[in-house]
Structures are given as C-alpha cells and as structure tokens.
Amino acid sequence: MVKICCIGAGYVGGPTMAVIAFKCPAIEVAVVDISVARIAAWNSDQLPIYEPGLEDIVTQCRGKNLFFSTEVEKNVSEADIIFVSVNTPTKTRGLGAGKAADLTYWESAARMIADVSKNDKIVVEKSTVPVKTAEAIEKILTHNSNGIKYQILSNPEFLAEGTAIQDLFNPDRVLIGGRETPGGQKAIQALKEVYAHWVPEDRIICTNLWSAELSKLAANAFLAQRISSVNAMSALCEATGADVTQVSHAVGKDTRVGSKFLNASVGFGGSCFQKDILSLVYICECNGLKEVANYWKQVIQVNDYQKNRFVNRVVSSMFNTVSGKKIAILGFAFKKDTGDTRETPAIDVCKGLLGDNANLSIYDPQVTEDQIRKDLSMKKFDWDNPIHLQPMSPTVMKQLNVVWDAYAATKGAHGLCLLTEWDEFKTLDFKKIYDNMQKPAFVFDGRNIVDEQKLREIGFIVYSIGKPLDGWLKDMPAVA
C-alpha cells in the first residue's frame, strides 16, 4: 500500500489530502501538523476550516485511510510520498523583508525529513514557493541524507477557498514538475498515478521543476492582475458615468479575454495573491528585472488604492466625518463561503474607518469575534504564520462591536458597508434595515451585490463600486 504523509494540516493540506484519500481508497494518507489544536479539530466534529463539502468527505475517510496526527516524525519516516504544505509567509524582517517569501517553515520541515527518513522518498512541494526553491530543498536533503535518495517534485495547488472541494474534484489542471533525469521522471510518474485515479490524463501537465514553481506564481499574478484591471476601470467608470458591470460584461464576451474573474470589488484579499505577487516582485528584482518587478508591483498598488478609495468614499459621503457614527460592516471574510480572514480587504476598510473614529458593528456568518479583534490589531503579515505562533487576543477596542446578525449590526447605524458577498446579504429585508437606521441612511456596496435602484426607492443613498454615482455622492467632495 502506498503511504502518503502531508506536513501541514491547513487550508491546502487538509482538503487536498481528504480528496486524495476519498478518491484513492488503496492509499493511506496521514496529515500531520505541529499545531496540536488544529489536529484535534481535524479529529473532532468541528473541523478547523469551513469549506463546503469538506466535512462530508472527511467523515467518510477519517479512521479508514485518512488520519490526522501530531506524530510528525513517525508518519514522515513511514511515508513513500511526502507533501509539504506549510506556511510560506512574506518575510517581516531581514533581507527581503516585506516582499520575499519566508522559507523558515519549509526549511525546518526539510531538515526534519532528512533526520527521520530511513528509505528513499519523493518530496512534493505543495506550498507556493519561489522559483528555484527545489534546488535549495534538494541541497538540504542530500547534505543530510545518510545515503537515502530523494526526488523533489513541484506540485503547486490551484484550489480556491470556498470552492476547494469542487476544484479538487474537477481541476482545470494538475501540474507536476520534476527533474529531467530517469529518477525525476519515475517520481513524476508515481505522483501522476495518484491523481490519475480521478483526473483525466490530458489535464495532468508535466514540466521541469522551475516551470512548475514559476507557473504557480504566474497564475496567481495573472488572476490578481485581472481584478486590479477591472478595479482600475471601476474608478474611471465612477468618474465618467459608465457602469463597470456593463463594461466587464462587454469586455469579457471576447473569448480571448473570457468572462470569469472580472468582478469589480473593494479589493482582492486572501492569503496568497498579495504574498505571491510580492514574492514574484522580489524574484524579479533579484534577477535585475526592475521593469518587470514594477509592472507586477502595480497590481498591488491598485489594490491598495481601491481599498483606500472605498474608505474615502464612505467618509466623504457622510459629511466628511464618521467620528462617533455607527457604521455596520456586513461581511469580514475575504470572500464568501469561507471563514478565512487572511489579508481580507475588510481589515483595511475597518482600520481606515476606525482611524476616522467610527464606531463599528461587524457581522460575518463565519468569522468569530476573537478572530476579528485579532485581525484588527495584528501587524501586517503576522496573519500567515502558524496559528499557535500568532499574537494572542488583543486589547479591548471600545469602538468595535461584533454581533451575530445583520439586523443587529445595522440597528441605529448611519451607514452600512457590504464587504463580503455572502448569499444571505442578497436577501436581507432592506426596508426593515432602513427603518431602523439613522437618516440619511447610506449603503456602501463593496461587492456590487445589492439592487441599487430598489434600495434608492426605499430611501437609501447608495454607493456601488464602479456604478454611476448617486446624485448625493456627486455633490460631495471628490475622493482620491
């Protein structure tokens, strides 16, 4: 029986291994982690991450051919194939701080593999890493090898949170990069056989190591670039009376452009887009490619601009101050169908409003109060370290109230900001909300999910990203 061990039981390690176990009953899969709490949660009824469809497959496989454990060394030493799916956050200090990927967790995993292995292994990079990382990993493993042979493969993950299970069941492609040697090709074949249990052969792409590593960074950069492109257009739409939804529909109808991933928003969030683009920028700079680095940097700058622009709109529309005003925040997760808040635009928007002395009342169906308070007091980039290494609960913030219902959040509020596109927000009783708010009552839709005409008929002053401006907003001071 083939044995797989995955180091890192997070958003990637957990779902990907659950799907491998589900699709390959003859393979034994162990998912290990240094976080005792996370492993305990994987072994309980309350999984550590919210992901539609995940619970079902975990409960079907757990205890049969899927195991979650803190016995890292034992499981690594027994495995034939080791996936490494640990954090690769942005470095916060030293060389490359604020840009380069921090490979501390990866390196310690590699050293541990070398220490405990007693037979030949295939080591698979599942984490997103800078191009050429496999070379460094190879050096660590072979210099400590005791005669054991390692093959390093790059097998980046393309799942998106909120749709992880369907993405894993039906991937656009699986990418496997390896050495162009007989040993490397044999290892590629072994991993290919795992995926071939459910992925059609023509969707399994095999490349050299560096192409696979770089393709992952490139894919995230391209995706984020689309959002920054449409968000840049949204600012111009507001200035000219064009409607960004109509523009992206018209542009996306061109099959060369494609219609997906063109929704204007308050900005992209999530654990990876910014981190991976910063890493790409750093790699370009290290290779002397200043112009290329600047090109990709701009994707992040437009994203920051979009978040600032949104805050400025809120403040300027409400008579240039939100001091002492109650603002309801509906949605805190970085997108719907996840409880993940890493790099969510809501953090920047809330911090901006708190900076102008607003009183915030926040509701998200999947994010806990503790998480929100931590996020609003955590230093940039701290969020992507393993949970047990993150700062503990922060000091109490008086201007902040976290509630468990959209109606409670909006009661008595001067304005409401929609920051995550949760389905339940689309069917709220906005008449009831309007009746319970201060007047004039403002809606700032950062996800373009409300019917702005209907809301205007109720009496709201509505701002929707990239849509023709409400007469009220036109009369307010121009914003950056």
Ligand SMILES: NC(=O)C1=CN([C@@H]2O[C@H](COP(=O)(O)OP(=O)(O)OC[C@H]3O[C@@H](n4cnc5c(N)ncnc54)[C@H](O)[C@@H]3O)[C@@H](O)[C@H]2O)C=CC1
């Ligand atoms: N979150 C996502 O949707 C995607 C993430 N990725 C990449 O996958 C990697 C992992 O991301 P996530 O799963 O989101 O992170 P995560 O933070 O959810 O999970 C990483 C886990 O690794 C554990 N860990 C760290 N060092 C360890 C060690 N030495 N031994 C054992 N366990 C260790 C941590 O405790 C943590 O539970 C990152 O490189 C990320 O860029 C790639 C595609 C999608």
Ligand SMILES: O=C(O)[C@H]1O[C@H](OP(=O)(O)OP(=O)(O)OC[C@H]2O[C@@H](n3ccc(=O)[nH]c3=O)[C@H](O)[C@@H]2O)[C@H](O)[C@@H](O)[C@@H]1O
């Ligand atoms: O490497 C990763 O971590 C993953 O990053 C993204 O997945 P994810 O961040 O989970 O979610 P996305 O659906 O890509 O959304 C990212 C952000 O962009 C925003 N977005 C997305 C699409 C869009 O049209 N407009 C827009 O603002 C979302 O609201 C969200 O804040 C990629 O889509 C995955 O392919 C990749 O594997």
